[in-house]
Each structure stands twice: as structure tokens, then as C-alpha cells.
Amino acid sequence: MKTTKRVAVVTGANRGIGFETCRQLARRGFNVVLAARDEAKGGPAAQRLREERLDVDFAPLDVTDDESVRRFAQGLEKTHGRVDVLVNNAGIMLDGKDGSGPDAASVLKAKVETLRRTMEVNVCGALRVTQALLTLMPRDGARIINVSSGMGQLSEMNGGWPAYRISKAALNALTRIFAEELKDTGIRVNSVCPGWVKTDMGGPNAERTPEKGAETIVWLATESSVPTGGFFRDQKPIEW
Ligand code: NAP
Numbered sequence: 001m002k003t004t005k006r007v008a009v010v011t012g013a014n015r016g017i018g019f020e021t022c023r024q025l026a027r028r029g030f031n032v033v034l035a036a037r038d039e040a041k042g043g044p045a046a047q048r049l050r051e052e053r054l055d056v057d058f059a060p061l062d063v064t065d066d067e068s069v070r071r072f073a074q075g076l077e078k079t080h081g082r083v084d085v086l087v088n089n090a091g092i093m094l095d096g097k098d099g100s101g102p103d104a105a106s107v108l109k110a111k112v113e114t115l116r117r118t119m120e121v122n123v124c125g126a127l128r129v130t131q132a133l134l135t136l137m138p139r140d141g142a143r144i145i146n147v148s149s150g151m152g153q154l155s156e157m158n159g160g161w162p163a164y165r166i167s168k169a170a171l172n173a174l175t176r177i178f179a180e181e182l183k184d185t186g187i188r189v190n191s192v193c194p195g196w197v198k199t200d201m202g203g204p205n206a207e208r209t210p211e212k213g214a215e216t217i218v219w220l221a222t223e224s225s226v227p228t229g230g231f232f233r234d235q236k237p238i239e240w
Contacts, residue, residue, distance in 0.1 A: 010035060011089050066128065119163075144189040145217055
């Protein structure tokens, strides 16, 4: 039976910031769809949150796979009927991990293939999922939140990690384009930087907990006064 609650979808949510975002949105009363590409990880992750008495369902979704995205959207239409909040959280950082040696995080040694693979998840993934779910999003107040990074800020662009930086700058462009094209629909589209967060990606030296990392995502999903087409950290606008 379709839920009467508001529905939130979080991609790449079996661990890290995505998992914590599911927990916080469910605590705020959402029926959360925890989407993950690997059922063996996503199923138990959703089960963990259900054991906390939270309303969380698992659904398989590989954001790089057109067919997976199509099946996900079709399934969601049948099981939930609508999507009030979409958090495009799935992301990878391959720079320096692609076997190209100790300088691999430098643009001077970057592999084009690493950029291609990174863009496929971090940018094309968000585009695919957003397009597929738009018809399920109510026209008066739905939210799309793209989990970006300060590493994609052109105003503060430094060297290193070129594939990741380029992908997040491109994701921010996607935010602006969607926000502009949807501005008359009432659907708000924003980018967020969660800060440097202790996850598999952020590593053990990161400053923030996943709880803190999820905070501004949840704020963008729930706060009535948020605008559209912005980039936020700690609930404040930041430079592109
Ligand atoms: P994480 O722990 O590495 O989690 C990344 C998630 O993305 C995992 O669940 C992973 O699934 C999923 N994923 C990767 N490829 C996917 C695909 N093709 N389809 C579906 N899911 C996929 O990273 P995190 O730190 O939580 O990062 C979450 C988001 O925050 C990312 O967009 C990241 O760029 C952004 N961010 C993180 C930090 C930080 O300091 N941690 C800072 C700024 C921005 P698997 O388990 O199957 O690999």
C-alpha cells in the first residue's frame, strides 16, 4: 500500500553520509527509500534503521546504469507513488586510487579514464536519477539536493584531485540548470557541501561526524524558507 507520509529517496545510502541522512530524515517523519547499488549492503543497512523503529525501505539502484534507474523509478511509482525529497548523494573519489602512482592526485598525471568514471557516477548519475524521478515529484515544494563539495568551488579551486573537483563543479552546474528550468514548478534544487566528514571517503582524520555532515542536507530537505539554486554549508550560502 502507498504511504501517506512524505517520501525521501537517498542514493548511495548504504554507508557514510547517505546512511546518516536516511536516519535523520526518517526521524523527521519521512518514509525513506534507502537506495544502494549492492543489495547485500543496502538491505541490512535499511534493516538497521528499521530496528531503530524508523520507516526505511531498501531499493536497489546503481546510478550509472540506465536500466537500474528505470526499474528503480518504476518500482517507486508502484510502491510509494511519489518523491518529495531526492538526495543525490552517491559519489566516488578515484583520484590517487587508480594505480597511476604517488602523483596520481595531480592533474599533471591524471588519467582521462579516471575523470570519465568519476563523472559517470558524480554527475551523470545525478542527472539520470533526477530525470527519472521528476514525474513523481509534487510540483509544490519537492526538493532536490545534490551532495557536492567545497572541492568543486571555482572561487576556491586548488590543485590536486582533478577528477573529483571537476565532477563536483559540474554537479553544481547541474544544480543551477535544474533550478532555473524548474523555477516555475515550486521544486527547489540546491547543492550542499557537508564539510570534511569521517566516512570511507573522508577518511579517519576528517573533522566531522556523519551526523554533522548530514545536518545541512536535512535542513535543505525540511526548512520551509530555503531558496532554490544555491550552494550551502552549515545552513549558510557559500560561493560557487
Ligand atoms: P562513502 O562513505 O564513500 O559513500 C559513498 C556511497 O556512494 C556508498 O554508499 C557507495 O556505494 C555509493 N556509490 C558509489 N557508486 C555508486 C553507484 N554507481 N550507484 C549507487 N551508489 C554508488 O562517501 P561519503 O563520504 O558518505 O560521501 C557521500 C557524498 O558526500 C559523496 O557525494 C561525496 O562526494 C560527498 N562529500 C563527502 C565528503 C567527506 O568528507 N566524506 C566531503 C564533501 C562531499 P558502495 O558501498 O556500493 O560503494
